[in-house]
Amino acid sequence: MNQPSIRTDYKIDDRWRLQTGQLNVSPRFLFGPGPSNAHPRVLQALGMVQVGHLDPQFLEIMTEVQTLLRYAWQTDNRFTIPVSGTGSAAMEAGLANLIEPGDKVLIAANGYFGLRLIDMAQRYRAEVVSIQRPWGEVFSKAEIAGALEQHRPKILGIVHAETSTGACQPLEGIGELCRDHDCLLLVDTVTSLGGVPLFIDQWQIDVAYSGSQKCLSCPPGIAPLTMSERALEKLNARKDKVANWYLDMSLVGSYWGSERTYHHTAPINMNYALREALRLVAEEGLEARWKRHRRNAEMLWEGLGRLGLECHVPHEHRLSSLTTVKIPEGVDGKAVQKRLLEEFDIEIAGGLGELAGKVWRIGLMGYNSHPAKVSMLLKALETVL
């Protein structure tokens, strides 16, 4: 048989030809800042046989995912899609599409992900100004109003649920302030979507992004993004191309819109999984889901208190989805994490940045926000401490 392409003048090297067994991980209970454990129904959907990314069956699935995302986010935004990457990709998509070089962008930073917004915005050549609060605190409406007045930015970026601190930023009224200043409001909802009350349209948020692996209990690898008509107007009025091809929403939007134009190959199976995760949200209903997250968080906080542990964030600004706990003096935080992982298969995380070495981060997200899981975690913590 004629095999012109099988050249014999190159030698195949077998040094990296690893012989290793099938996947054999000890399943963990994921109580860190994410990923949370995927719901079993989500894992089942994930493994379904693929169809093509332009198959009529897949196009229908895309429409369902968009519809269900609108429910979870409480928005009518026609541009509501999953980005083919993790939450950070959706974060960058939000900024990359709105920022034109030289635009003034105001970032309200009170944690790690606020700082990330600053870094990203600079890469798109924005003129970035910021206001800052200590990690664990939130901004008052007056502070934001003052900064908008002073800086007159085109975009305000703020984090609803700071995964690095456990603080929930109140957003009521901020959208209105932004409209008064002809400014777009971009909000990080990575750790709030599906777990904490969130109303994109009623709060007049222009751009929001999230992750799949937090309160939606879907594996990481796909990331929701929504943009208002005001945001799309800015995108459509751009003079130059978006400085990022993969995340150019004027191209991606044509695939998720009525044209269905090929841009990149959508992650089919991740979309299967996200659809199932969002179906679980719709079945349970947002109110019941938010209340469940809150109830289990209160149970955790009460239990931590009984163990003599203190939360880093004041009660009124705590996230139900993520709790930061002060590491008591004299306790080796990392050693506790290690014992939980090795003896109990339980993952919790340490702090980031300013809070490194000072707090543990405990997530109760989606499928993991369950009284039995809280009991398991509290008892294990008690044993280890």
Added chain:
Amino acid sequence: MNQPSIRTDYKIDDRWRLQTGQLNVSPRFLFGPGPSNAHPRVLQALGMVQVGHLDPQFLEIMTEVQTLLRYAWQTDNRFTIPVSGTGSAAMEAGLANLIEPGDKVLIAANGYFGLRLIDMAQRYRAEVVSIQRPWGEVFSKAEIAGALEQHRPKILGIVHAETSTGACQPLEGIGELCRDHDCLLLVDTVTSLGGVPLFIDQWQIDVAYSGSQKCLSCPPGIAPLTMSERALEKLNARKDKVANWYLDMSLVGSYWGSERTYHHTAPINMNYALREALRLVAEEGLEARWKRHRRNAEMLWEGLGRLGLECHVPHEHRLSSLTTVKIPEGVDGKAVQKRLLEEFDIEIAGGLGELAGKVWRIGLMGYNSHPAKVSMLLKALETVL
């Protein structure tokens, strides 16, 4: 119970609360340009329970994935990782990390993905020059040498396996030419990795990227990338930050390197799947795998000939993984695709760009490169034509 965050002054809107059934797709035989069908073992690994992205168990999986990728690509490159996105993200990563504003970049374009390289490189403010060939043809070594001589670019970008045309670009000797001109060689191996002979190190390729959903038979959503020490030197010598945060390999590299520094949450389950897909490559062995792809492609070409169909690319430059077939005069190409899909659950694709309406694209990739599948496809085609 105190529930300060459950505000009652916003009303939950149920209009988008879709009630829809569990995932119910008719499984397809994917003989298009990708995705190909994932191997059943890969789908099984995909659905495995997650561990955290900083879990010691996951760090070990990461090392295995890197090792197995080095085998599949025949490279010792220490920087060999999967990017957390689809093939286009890895393509963009290759360009974004190497290009500094004003760099001259030469793109050899003989199809859709060559043109995409031009678009992407421009977004990173490169000075892009290009040489072009009709779609389906390949470049001679002399043409490339001439263009390098004329333009003196810092980077040459070329497509090994043009998914839009089915042509396989010979790469032997081009790396040497690039070294002579102090130019980095960037190669698109999306449709060749794991299916067509490819030697990153022996061919002196500096940057290569691929997709998971082609000859590796893994679902889309994760994308291999490898960079030589020469490429890393250019990255490390940059004056400004990479103009793309998510794909900044100086940050991503710290997570995949020995530091294991958090950058973004890796798509855990997609890494499980890729590991299994690469394990299948190592088990079979590259030589056997390349020969299998070739054998089944020859079987397809012979069968197509017997049906009176003609291939678009001359035999010596055909890809084993993707075949372009001329749509005979008087035949409605889209109608044929539709009947194959609806009556046989078989997906093949039409042409892109210059070849739209002129060819069908038939992929025999990875798990789908099998004599029984070829028989199925040929018989179905015969029935429909």
